[in-house]
Amino acid sequence: MEFESTRRRFMQLAGTSATVSLAGCNALQGGDSDGTETGTALQSQTASAEPATVTVGVEPDQAQLQERQQEIQSELQAGNLTQSEAQAEYRTAQESLIEDAMTGFEERATSDLGLTIDDSVSEAGALLVTGPPAGLIETLSVDSVTGLFPQATFERIRSQVRTETPGGTE
Numbered sequence: 001m002e003f004e005s006t007r008r009r010f011m012q013l014a015g016t017s018a019t020v021s022l023a024g025c026n027a028l029q030g031g032d033s034d035g036t037e038t039g040t041a042l043q044s045q046t047a048s049a050e051p052a053t054v055t056v057g058v059e060p061d062q063a064q065l066q067e068r069q070q071e072i073q074s075e076l077q078a079g080n081l082t083q084s085e086a087q088a089e090y091r092t093a094q095e096s097l098i099e100d101a102m103t104g105f106e107e108r109a110t111s112d113l114g115l116t117i118d119d120s121v122s123e124a125g126a127l128l129v130t131g132p133p134a135g136l137i138e139t140l141s142v143d144s145v146t147g148l149f150p151q152a153t154f155e156r157i158r159s160q161v162r163t164e165t166p167g168g169t170e
Contacts, residue, residue, distance in 0.1 A: 051130050053118065055154040056139055057146040058105050058125040060097030068093040098125045101144040113138050119154065123161045128154045 069090060076086040099122055106127070109115040115131035128151065129136065139145050 049132055049134070052133055052136060053128060053130040053151045054136055055149040055151060055157070056105070056109075056127045056129045057149065058098065058101045058127065058144045059146050060094060060101050060125070061144070065094060065097055068097070095122070098122060101125065102127065105139075105142055105144055108142060109135075109139060115139070121154070121158050121161050124157045126154055126157045 072081065072086050072089050072093070075081045075089075076083065081089065102120060102122060102125065106117050109117065109129060109131075113131065113135035115129050115135050117127055118130055119128040120126065125146075129139070136148060139148065
């Protein structure tokens with residue numbers, strides 16, 4: 001069984017994330033155009049340690065998602081579900097697992113890392129998070145986190161989700 005809309009959506013978000021990741025990596029290099037490290041930008045950010053706001057990407061537990069997909073596929077092959085019912089069940093399972101991942105991240109971010117969750121787009125697994133740089137960097141150690149992206153990425157994700165969702169307003 002293939003979940004075309006899910007794969008298509010994943011590829012769209014993965015492409016956007018990859019592009020943003022590359023752009024973000026270039027911005028964080030902090031070197032001169034000849035490749036030598038100046039370090040002044042990083043040093044001044046560390047010294048001030050003012051809160052920053054970034055977009056955090058979160059994904060569902062892939063093992064649980066794969067297990068659920070196999071269960072749905074078995075039901076489909078047994079004739080207990082139609083193709084459209086199976087796709088709907090898969091989307092529901094995916095949404096539930098991403099909600100679980102986001103809830104787990106929110107709890108850890110606010111209690112352990114000293115971060116504030118400003119907003120979220122659950123359909124895309126994106127959160128707008130504010131906090132000290134050290135706490136934001138520590139989010140990368142959370143299993144469900146796929147990356148940190150510039151704050152502007154959050155609005156692009158929200159706009160994309162709104163245009164893809166029928167009647168998409170939040």
